[in-house]
Amino acid sequence: MNLLKGQKADVTKGRNVRKLSLHFGWKTTNAAMSIDASCFVLSDRGRCERDEDFIFYGNPVDRSGALAHASLQSHDRESVTITLDKLQPAAAKLAFSVTIHEGEKLGHAMKDVSGLYVRLVNADTGEELFRYEYGSDLAQETAVVVGELYRYNGEWKFNAIGSGYHGGLEALCTSFGLELEASGSAAPEVAAAVATPAPLSTIDLRKKLVQLTLEKKKLTGVVARVGIVLDITGSMQTLYRNGTVQEVVERILAVACKFDDNATLDVWVYDNHFSRLPSVTERDFSDYVHRQILNDPQIHKFGRNNEPPVMEDVIRKYTEEDPSSTPVLIIFINDGGVVKPIKKVLTASSVQPIFWQFVGIGQSDFEVLKKLNTMEGRVVDNANFVHLDDIAAVSDEALYDQLLNEFPSWLQAAKAKRIIRS
Structure with missing residues (x-):
């Protein structure tokens, strides 16, 4: 074979x-x-x-x-x-x-x-x-x-x-x-x-891999704010405790370091509640998940999933609290079916400079996320979905290639609609 x-x-x-x-x-x-x-x-x-x-x-x-x-x-x-x-x-x-x-x-x-x-x-x-x-x-x-x-x-x-x-x-x-x-x-x-x-850490090498991906995707010189939303529902417990989520944070931090002038990754976690966490940088990413998530009793953990509230907080941060026409790339990690009302949030945010890159991990059906590309009623297609059975087994280069695959076409569409500046 x-x-x-x-x-x-x-x-x-x-x-x-x-x-x-x-x-x-x-x-x-x-x-x-x-x-x-x-x-x-x-x-x-x-x-x-x-x-x-x-x-x-x-x-x-x-x-x-x-x-x-x-x-x-x-x-x-x-x-x-x-x-x-x-x-x-x-x-x-x-x-x-x-x-x-x-x-x-x-x-x-x-x-x-x-x-x-x-x-x-x-x-x-x-x-x-x-x-x-x-x-x-x-x-x-x-x-x-x-x-x-x-x-x-x-x-x-x-x-x-x-x-x-x-x-x-x-x-x-x-x-x-x-x-x-x-x-x-x-x-x-x-x-x-x-x-x-x-x-x-391997962060420097990962930044080099991101740079190669940016060159392939013709994204060099693009400035963007980067955030990550992490599923912390019950089925994610093993991935939090075995270091997989920490590794994901480090891998996405490399993307933020190449896109964001401040080299800062904004972080949220959610189950049926959500928490906006301190942003992470190269200076403090070590053991971030244990320090800021697992060891913090104030953070709600391992409940059921409810995506719209955390998505609305992401929108609030970038459009009300810190408004800018600079594009925003959100990596949204989810290991099970999302609730259908996310469609309403995505439609409303299609006029905002925010691109949602959903990453499904594990073997759930992801019925709603699979239909993102055919969703109607949006000013621009502002979301993409990739499915990775085992994210820990995906190489850095392959991960960056998939995460940044649709971002360039959204940038073009958002510029054409004057959602972001040229």
Whole structure:
């Protein structure tokens, strides 16, 4: 089965797969170009917690003996084999990458590489389960996150990503919580040997990814205020307590940092009540969810959903308390069906400089949100909906691409109707 970019596939569900091999292949006409495949073993925080959890030819076996890297003498260039039942319980996700050694320094880039693929093979039987061909959209990037193997409901799934990064190995190590202290000319094994846990967050790398997305969407130079509305109904308890919501806040903060002159993200939470929270910035986002939400007894938590009151407060903030024609981007996180009266709120706010990007997470029906694009009676189409089964499994680049997909067309329509200034 050939996978498409962004597609998720069941690896173990319905199959007897004890040992899985990922075989990587590529072609290049430049014999001087050195390309390497590697694997990052990540915790449920999305971080590589120890140096030994970075698996590549300089560190070919992990501490549990579950993973093994190998160079191959065939069409497949390298492989990573995983004995699934040997993986440490803390291994929530495995991220697989391909990098060009010293790409920026030597002037090598992914545009010089062709035929990039990964094959997922049942290592016990030799059966090829999936094949993912990627890289046709890459140019100056020097690293690729090929895909992720992650746990979901007790089974393993594969997410076909194929997202390019600038900065090569160092950028990926930073992204996954490792910091390279060696000079840029150091060999990969030397760099990995001196890797230490990064004291800083991945916010800087995420801002770079947002910037790349803005360039793709022709949004560079656009100024906007950014807010996030977080569902805090009963079904969201696990996501609040396991760090997923904190991670969402950090990921959206990167968007605010690139759009907002003040680099500030406005925050609301709601169930059948709502709370407007202190805005978050790069200076104080660490542990924001615990400090400002979970540890605050004044905030109503884990009730039923009622969206219109919080939406009306969002409108009130941007049109009455702090009015401006500067566009507003609201990321609205919801894990279940919204109430139908949101249609009335959306219609009334279609004359305001506010765009609502709804994000449905989980496996609810989202009947109302799915019909947003066909809603009538609005001056402009001021809302969009994307559905993500497991937001924690979606790469930053894929998330930003989807969140900002409809925003440019709304900007054009809002300018045409003089809702926002040109």
